[in-house]
Amino acid sequence: MTMTDASFFSADKGRASAWGAVLSMSLSVTMLIAAEFMPVSLLTPMAQGLGATEGATGQAISVSGLFALASSLLITTVAGGFNRKWVMIGLTALMLLSLVMVAMAPNFAVLMVARALLGICIGGFWALAAAVMMRLVPEPDLPRALSIMYGGQAMAAAFAAPLGSYLGEVLGWREVFWALTPVVAVNLIWHLIALPSLPARGRQNLGALIALLRRPYFRRALIAAMLTWGAAFTMFTYLRPFLEQVTKVGPETLSALLLALGMAGFIGTWTAGRFVSGQVAPLMKLPALVMGAATLGLIALGSAPLAVAGLLAIWGAMNTALSVIFMTWMSQNVDDAPEAAGSLLVAAIQASILLGAVIGGLLLDRFSITATFAGSVVLAALAAALIGNGQRLLKPNH
Structure with missing residues (x-):
């Protein structure tokens, strides 16, 4: 094999690795949207299971939006000089923790905390996602990479609510959240393997x-x-x-x-x-x-x-x-x-x-x-x- 051949295969492998990382980000989007909106189709049984009113349970579900708003503004300051690969892994781990807490929630207060953690994950992920994508693929490929990532959003939007409603009737609402956890765990491992090192490019602050x-x-x-x-x-x-x-x-x-x-x-x-x-x-x-x-x-x-x-x-x-x-x-x-x-x-x-x-x-x-x-x-x-x-x-x- 000549040096030119070696360079070609190395570049080809790099491109494949980059698209593998893009797909892992797309799966994160799918699971984030599913975790955020799945409870909408399970509101009544969740309220009954936690001994709360439907109105109160609905507020617990929407609290993730408030924490997502705060997280999106603060994530670059809080993340500071941390490698962005590990920030994304940490956010995915936080999503996994939130799902487990919802599935095991003994009362309304635990549900509130779990949804707040999910909100932090949502805001942090979306705030960093485009910047991460810009570092994974060349600029001409960025629209395609973003469309793949947002394809995960379309998938979750299409299937999360009807699937959650059906499985909730068949298995129970807690089991629906348990069913999401192995997928998020696989996504966490995929991030570890597929995402390259992404050192922070200078410290961010509110300034x-x-x-x-x-x-x-x-x-x-x-x-x-x-x-x-x-x-x-x-x-x-x-x-x-x-x-x-x-x-x-x-x-x-x-x-x-x-x-x-x-x-x-x-x-x-x-x-x-x-x-x-x-x-x-x-x-x-x-x-x-x-x-x-x-x-x-x-x-x-x-x-x-x-x-x-x-x-x-x-x-x-x-x-x-x-x-x-x-x-x-x-x-x-x-x-x-x-x-x-x-x-x-x-x-x-x-x-x-x-x-x-x-x-x-x-x-x-x-x-x-x-x-x-x-x-x-x-x-x-x-x-x-x-x-x-x-x-x-x-x-x-x-």
């Missing part, structure tokens, strides 16, 4: 976040992200009452529509991974435009189940492409501070998810489900107007 917020183009993108995700979750959080009250579907049709929406997410990640390339700033208004138009279509055609199914598929595909587009923009325009940018972007998204749910709930209680969806359309329109042609979201001299 780095403040410095980044002083950049006008980044502030504009951050507000655009909040409006876009806020629009998405104002609609998505209250999708079930819309389908029940307006489309008037039964339980089986409801499950089929939600599954179709989740499956469409695979199309969105696949498409984004293959067609998102070059400077993506002009594409950043596309999710707001398409998802806003789909939501407007639901308002107009909500009583027609076939039209609703088609519109939900369009919405679901663009919803997963949304993350790939914004994270690719970040890698291109904040490449000098990816961890700080990731922290702020994830915090903004978490805040907008909570805010979107609050706004949607107020509109629903005071007016109607149609008003909630109209609020989503307004937020999407504001996002698209703010983004414009994307030029004001570009890094100067980029």
Whole structure:
């Protein structure tokens, strides 16, 4: 074997190792989303098993979002100079601990602590994920790598709730969480094997976040992200009452529509991974435009189940492409501070998810489900107007 041949095989092995690490990150995403949203389909039996009200149990489930918000802002400071490989491993271990605590929870207080730990894991993982991906693969391959990672999100969104509901009926809610633990344990081992050493690139602190917020183009993108995700979750959080009250579907049709929406997410990640390339700033208004138009279509055609199914598929595909587009923009325009940018972007998204749910709930209680969806359309329109042609979201001299 010549030296050239050896270099070729070494490079090929390196590429295979990098994609193995990407796949391990994708499995982490799948399990994080499953762990975060699986309890939604198990709310009633969990409340009964813990001797708590459904309302209180629902608050325990949502507490993970609050801790995710705090964790996303603090992770780069707390992680400091630690090797990012071991930070990701530590976060995965924390997810495993949280699942075990939920499965064994003797009371409501333990459930609260377990969900808080999961929130720390969620915020920390998402804040660092894009920066880690930027170090695993070359820049031209980044959209594809991100689409693979977010494919895990689409998989969990499609299957976690219906699978959790079914297994909860057959086995019991605690057994559902026990069933997740061996998969997370395998993921932990996979991280140990597949992730390369990723030394910290200088210590991060809150000053780095403040410095980044002083950049006008980044502030504009951050507000655009909040409006876009806020629009998405104002609609998505209250999708079930819309389908029940307006489309008037039964339980089986409801499950089929939600599954179709989740499956469409695979199309969105696949498409984004293959067609998102070059400077993506002009594409950043596309999710707001398409998802806003789909939501407007639901308002107009909500009583027609076939039209609703088609519109939900369009919405679901663009919803997963949304993350790939914004994270690719970040890698291109904040490449000098990816961890700080990731922290702020994830915090903004978490805040907008909570805010979107609050706004949607107020509109629903005071007016109607149609008003909630109209609020989503307004937020999407504001996002698209703010983004414009994307030029004001570009890094100067980029």
